[in-house]
Amino acid sequence: MADSNYTSWGRFPQVNQEGLPLAWRSDELPVAPEEGASVLPYGNGRSYGDVCLNRGGLVFDTRALDRFIRFDTETGLLRCEAGVLLADILRLVVPQGWFLPVSPGTRYVTVGGALANDVHGKNHHQAGTFGCHVIALELLRTDGSRQVCTSNENSDLFSATIGGLGLTGLVTWVELQLRPIDGPLIREESLKFSNLDEFFRLSELSDGNFEYTVAWVDCVSRGNSLGRGLFARGNHDAGPYTGRKRGEKPRISIPFDAPFSLVNQWSLKTFNSIYYARQRERKKVRTIHYQSYFYPLDAIGSWNRIYGPKGMLQYQCVLPGEDGRDALANMLQAIAKSGNGSFLAVLKVFGDKPSPGLMSFPRPGVTLALDFPNKPDVFRLLDRLDDMTREVGGAVYPAKDARMSAESFHRYFPAWEKFSAFVDPGFSSSFWRRVGGEVL
Amino acid sequence: MTQIMIVGATSAIAQSVARIYAESGARFFLVARDASRLDAVADDLRVRGAMSVECLAADLSDHDRHPEIIAAAFDAYSGLDTVLIAHGVLPDQPHCQESVQSTLDSLNINFLSVVSLLTPIANRFEENKRGTIAVISSVAGDRGRQSNYIYGAAKSGLDTFLQGLRNRLSKSDVHVVTIKPGFVDTPMTAHIPERGILWAQPEDVAKGIIQAIDKQKDVVYLPRFWSLIMLIIRSIPERIFKKLSL
Numbered sequence: 135m136a137d138s139n140y141t142s143w144g145r146f147p148q149v150n151q152e153g154l155p156l157a158w159r160s161d162e163l164p165v166a167p168e169e170g171a172s173v174l175p176y177g178n179g180r181s182y183g184d185v186c187l188n189r190g191g192l193v194f195d196t197r198a199l200d201r202f203i204r205f206d207t208e209t210g211l212l213r214c215e216a217g218v219l220l221a222d223i224l225r226l227v228v229p230q231g232w233f234l235p236v237s238p239g240t241r242y243v244t245v246g247g248a249l250a251n252d253v254h255g256k257n258h259h260q261a262g263t264f265g266c267h268v269i270a271l272e273l274l275r276t277d278g279s280r281q282v283c284t285s286n287e288n289s290d291l292f293s294a295t296i297g298g299l300g301l302t303g304l305v306t307w308v309e310l311q312l313r314p315i316d317g318p319l320i321r322e323e324s325l326k327f328s329n330l331d332e333f334f335r336l337s338e339l340s341d342g343n344f345e346y347t348v349a350w351v352d353c354v355s356r357g358n359s360l361g362r363g364l365f366a367r368g369n370h371d372a373g374p375y376t377g378r379k380r381g382e383k384p385r386i387s388i389p390f391d392a393p394f395s396l397v398n399q400w401s402l403k404t405f406n407s408i409y410y411a412r413q414r415e416r417k418k419v420r421t422i423h424y425q426s427y428f429y430p431l432d433a434i435g436s437w438n439r440i441y442g443p444k445g446m447l448q449y450q451c452v453l454p455g456e457d458g459r460d461a462l463a464n465m466l467q468a469i470a471k472s473g474n475g476s477f478l479a480v481l482k483v484f485g486d487k488p489s490p491g492l493m494s495f496p497r498p499g500v501t502l503a504l505d506f507p508n509k510p511d512v513f514r515l516l517d518r519l520d521d522m523t524r525e526v527g528g529a530v531y532p533a534k535d536a537r538m539s540a541e542s543f544h545r546y547f548p549a550w551e552k553f554s555a556f557v558d559p560g561f562s563s564s565f566w567r568r569v570g571g572e573v574l
Numbered sequence: 575m576t577q578i579m580i581v582g583a584t585s586a587i588a589q590s591v592a593r594i595y596a597e598s599g600a601r602f603f604l605v606a607r608d609a610s611r612l613d614a615v616a617d618d619l620r621v622r623g624a625m626s627v628e629c630l631a632a633d634l635s636d637h638d639r640h641p642e643i644i645a646a647a648f649d650a651y652s653g654l655d656t657v658l659i660a661h662g663v664l665p666d667q668p669h670c671q672e673s674v675q676s677t678l679d680s681l682n683i684n685f686l687s688v689v690s691l692l693t694p695i696a697n698r699f700e701e702n703k704r705g706t707i708a709v710i711s712s713v714a715g716d717r718g719r720q721s722n723y724i725y726g727a728a729k730s731g732l733d734t735f736l737q738g739l740r741n742r743l744s745k746s747d748v749h750v751v752t753i754k755p756g757f758v759d760t761p762m763t764a765h766i767p768e769r770g771i772l773w774a775q776p777e778d779v780a781k782g783i784i785q786a787i788d789k790q791k792d793v794v795y796l797p798r799f800w801s802l803i804m805l806i807i808r809s810i811p812e813r814i815f816k817k818l819s820l
Contacts, residue, residue, distance in 0.1 A: 139769070157586075157761050160610035198586070198761065201614055202621035214621075215614075226622065 140193050143438055144182035145445030146508045146536055149189040149564060157198040159215055159306040163274040165560075166192050172562035173276075175300040177244030178219060181251060182448040182505075183536030184564035185299045191562065194304060196246055202226065203307055210312035211269065216246030216305045228424070232312040233370070235267035239480075241429050246305050251533035252297030252491040254484070256346035256368075256428070262487030263496055265296035267311045275303040276560030285490060294556035297491030299532060301557045301566055320346070320427040321371035324418045326410075330361035330463055334500075337483040340367045346427075353479035353504055354406040356470045361463065362410060363481065371421055387435030395442040395507035399473045406477070431478075444508040448534035449516055452484060454499035457526040462500055465519055469504070472515045479504035492549050492556075495531045503534070513537060532565060543569035575625065576600040577654050579647040581634065581691060582661025584611045586760035587710060589618075590780030591658060596622040603647040603654070604629045606661070626651070634661055635683050637690045644694050653702070656787065657695055659688055659709040664762050670724045677724050684728035689735055696739055699748040706749045708787050709736055713754050713795065716804045719820040733793075740792060751786050752793045755779050756800040772803075 140153050153176065154164060166173050176186055176193035186193075199217035206212075210232045212223065220234060221241040227233065238253040247253075252265040261267070270284045273295060283292035295302045323344075327333045333349055340347050344367035351363035431437055438446065453461045462481075469475050480503045484496045506512040520542050523530060529546035530538050544550055554570060576595055580588050583604035592602065596619040606612045609631035616627040628650045632639050648654055665680035692707060699705030714722050715729030733752055740750035757763065757773045774797050782796040795801035810818075 155761060155764050158608075158611050159614060160608075201618035203614075203617050205621045 140176055140187075140195070141179055142183055142186050142536075143180050144448060144505075144508075144534075144536060145438060145441070145443075146447060147184055147187065147189075147564070148445070149184075149187050151188050151190070152192045153195045154192055155195040155198055156304075159199060159201075159272070162278070163276060163304055164194070165276070173560055174563045175216070175246060175250070175304050177217060177247035177250075178242055180240055180243045180247065182446075182534040183532075184568065185251065185532050185535075186247075187564040188562060189564045196244065196304075199246075199306065207232075210314060211309065212312055213270075213307055213309040214245060215307050216244060216249070218245050219243065220245065220248065224424075227312055228315070228318050231314055231316070233315040233424070235311060235313050236261050236264045237428055238264075239429065240432055241425075242432060245308050245310070246300070249296060249305060249308055250298060250300040252489055252494040252496075253533070254496045256348045256366075256482065258487075258496055259341045259347065259483060259485035260345055260487075261313075262485065263297075263489040263491065263494055265489045265491045265494060266487060268296060268308055268490075269311055270309040271295060272306045273303040274306060275558045277558075291556060293490045293492045294553055296489065297494040298553070298556070299493070299563065299565065301561050301563065303558045303561065315370045316372040317370075317375075318424050319371045319373050319375050319421050320368045320424050321419070321421045322366060322368040322427055324413060324420075325365045325367075326362075326413060326416050327365055328359070328362045330459065330466075333361065333363065333365060333481060334459065334483070336365045336367075340365070341483065341485070343369075345369050347482065349481040350409065351466070351479045351481045351502075352406045352410050353466060353469050353475040354402050355410075356467070360470065361466055364410070364413060368427060373421065375421055375423070386433070388437055388439040391439050392442045395444065395446075395509075396440045397446075397476065397505075397507050402475055402477065406475075409477075441505075441507050446505045446507055447512060447516065447536055448503065448505045449519060450501060450503035450531040450534045451519065451523045451528050452495065452497055452499045452501045452531075453523065453526050453528040454497060455526065458499045458528060461522045461526045461528070462502060465502060465522055468515065468518060468522075472511070474506050474509070474512055474515060476504040476506065493532075493547055493553050495529055495533070497529065499528060503531075532569075535565070538569065540569045576656055577603075577651045578656040578658060579603040579605070579654050580658045580660060581605045582659065582710075583629075584608060584615055585660045585662075585710075585762070586776040587755065587758060587779055587783070588658065588660035589615055590776040591660075591783050592619055592624075593622055594780060594784050596620075596624040599623055599625045601625050601651050602627045603650045605632055605634070605643055605647070607631065607633050634687045634691070635679070637687060640687075640690050641694065644691065644698075648698060655704065656706045656708065657692075658783075659691065659707075661687070662710070662762075665724050667720075667722055667724060680724055681728050681731075684725065685731045685735075688732055692735075692739065696743060696748070700743055700746045703746045704748065706751065706787055706790075707736075707739070707743075708751045708753060708783065710753045710755065710783075711736070713756050713800050713804050715754070717807050717815070721820060749787075749790050751791055753783055753786060753796060754794065754800065754804075755796045756803070 172191040174188040174193050196217040199215040201215045203213040237255045248264045252263045254263045273281050281288050346368040349365045483500050486498045584606040612629045616629050662684045670677040712729040714726040715733045736752045779796045786794040
C-alpha cells in the first residue's frame with residue numbers, strides 16, 4: 135500500500151514507497167511482490183535524509199518486531215528484536231540499574247536503526263559507537279539464509295551490517311551489552327566558551343573525567359563572537375535529585391506543519407543570542423533526570439514540523455586533525471555569512487575507539503552537526519562545506535544526508551567497494567542508488 | 575496478582591494487554607496457533623516482568639481440543655482469575671459470498687469456538703464464584719453492513735451470547751466484559767490501505783481493556799468515541815440503511 139507515513143525525519147526528499155509490516159522474527163523473509171523490486175528495512179523514520187527511503191520500492195516496516203528476548207539483570211546482556219525503540223529499553227532497564235552503552239540525541243530510534251547507522255552519542259570519546267557494544271545479531275537475506283553474526287562468527291557480515299544502512303539484509307534481533315548505573319540521574323556542568331580554541335581546550339580537559347561531553351555552538355554570530363557556545367559535560371550520578379519527574383510522552387507537540395519554515399535569519403539570530411545569554415554564570419552545575427540531559431528535543435513532539443512542508447537538511451561532518459580545527463572555523467564563518475544555520479548546532483570531539491563497522495562514520499576529529507531549512511541556496515552552501523570536509527580528509531554522516539555526491543561518498547568511505555560485496559542483491563535504498571554506483 | 579489465560583495471545587491487541595499485565599508481575603497461560611510466535615510473545619512477557627508464562631499451541635477451530643486446553647490452563651497455577659478471548663479472523667467478505675465453506679469457517683472461529691471455550695470456563699468460574707471473562711468483539715457486530723456482514727454476524731452472535739452469560743453469571747460475582755474496538759492498526763487490518771483519524775493503536779485499545787476489566791464495565795467501545803458513532807449507525811432506520819453502501 136502506498137503510505138506517506140514512511141518518511142524520513144528531515145522530510146526531504148519525499149518519496150512514495152510501499153510499506154510491508156513485518157511482525158514475527160520466526161517468519162521467512164518476504165519476497166518483494168514485484169520481480170526486481172528492491173526492499174529496505176524501515177524502523178522509526180528518525181534518520182534525516184534518504185538512508186531510510188526506497189523510492190519506488192518496498193520498505194519492511196519493522197516496528198512490530200518490538201519484543202524483548204532475554205535480559206540478564208546480572209550481566210546487563212540484552213537481546214531484543216530490531217524494532218524495539220531505545221525508549222522501550224530505557225523504560226525496562228533503568229529501574230534495574232542499567233543504561234544504554236551509547237545513545238543518540240533521541241530515544242525514539244529502533245535498535246535496528248541504531249545499528250544500521252552505527253549511531254554515536256555524547257560519550258563517543260570513551261565508549262565509541264553503538265556498534266562497539268553489539269555482541270551478536272541475526273540476519274535474514276534474500277538467498278533464504280538466516281545467520282547469526284558476531285565478531286567471530288560470520289564476522290565479515292557482522293562488520294558490514296554495523297553501519298551498513300540496512301543494506302546487508304534484515305536484522306531480526308540484536309544482542310547488546312548495557313552499562314551499569316546507580317540511578318537515573320546525570321550531574322551536568324554547563325560552561326560558557328567564547329571561541330573555538332576555548333572549546334577545544336575544554337574538550338581536552340573534560341574528556342578524561344566526564345563520560346558525556348557535547349557543546350552547542352552559536353552558528354549565527356560572526357567576528358569576535360564566532361564559535362562561542364556552551365559546553366555541557368556530565369556523569370551518571372546517584373543523586374540527590376530535586377527536579378521534577380519527567381513523563382514518558384512529549385510534553386508539547388507541534389500539531390501541524392508550519393505553512394513555511396519558521397527557521398529564518400531573524401528567528402535564528404534571536405534564538406542563538408538568547409540561548410547564549412540565558413546562562414549568565416560562566417559555569418552552571420545541576421543534577422537532572424537522564425531524559426532531560428540526553429533527549430531535550432524529545433520533549434517537543436514532531437519538532438521537524440517547524441521547518442514547514444519542504445522539510446530540512448541536516449549536515450554532520452567529522453573533521454580530523456589540526457587542519458580540521460581550521461576547517462571548522464572556516465565552516466562556521468561560511469555558515470554565519472550565508473545567513474542560514476540552525477537553532478542547535480552541535481560540536482563534539484570524537485575519540486579514537488574504533489567501531490567494528492566497516493562503514494562507520496565516526497573517526498577521530500571534531501564533529502559539527504546542524505540543520506538547515508530546505509532552500510535552493512542551502513544546497514550550494516552544503517556543497518562548499520563538502521569541499522572543506524574533503525580537503526581535510528573528513529566525512530559526512532549518511533544517516534543525516536540527502537544530497538552528498540557519489541564522488542564525496544567514495545572519498546569519505548573508502549571501504550564502500552569492499553562493502554558493496556556484502557549488500558544483499560535484493561536490498562537497496564534511495565541513498566545507496568544515489569551514492570553507491572559508479573561516479574559519472 | 576493476576577492469573578490470566580489469553581486465547582489468541584499472538585494478536586496485536588492481546589500482546590499489548592499482556593505487556594501491561596506483565597509489568598505488574600502477572601502469571602500467564604497463553605494459547606495461540608503458531609508455536610514459535612507464541613514463544614516470542616512468552617519471552618517478551620518474561621523480560622517485561624511476568625512471574626510465569628505457560629504456553630500451549632493449538633488450532634482453536636478444532637473444538638475437540640478445547641477441554642484439554644481449558645484443563646491445562648486451570649491446572650497451570652491452580653486456578654485463573656481472568657480469561658481474555660482475543661482470537662479471530664477478518665474474513666474476505668466477497669470471497670465468503672462465493673464460498674459457503676469460507677463463511678462457515680469464519681463463523682466457526684469467530685463465534686462457535688468462543689462459545690465452545692467459554693461454556694466450560696463459565697461453569698468453572700460460576701462454581702468458584704469469582705473471575706472475569708473479557709472478550710474482544712467488534713463494532714462490526716452492531717449492524718450488518720454489505721462490506722463486512724459475515725464477520726459482523728459472528729460478532730453479533732457473540733455479543734448476544736455474552737449478554738446472556740453476563741446476566742447469568744452476575745449472580746455468582748463473575749464479571750463478563752464485551753470489548754468492541756473500532757479500527758485498530760494491527761496485522762489483521764494491514765491490508766486495508768486507508769488510515770484515517772478513526773484508527774487506533776493496539777496499545778491504546780489495550781489500556782482501555784485493562785480499565786474495563788478493573789472497573790468491571792459490561793460493554794465498552796474502544797476508543798470511546800465509537801459508542802457515539804455506533805449509536806448513530808444503529809439508529810438509522812433499516813429502510814434507509816439498506817440503501818447505503820457501507
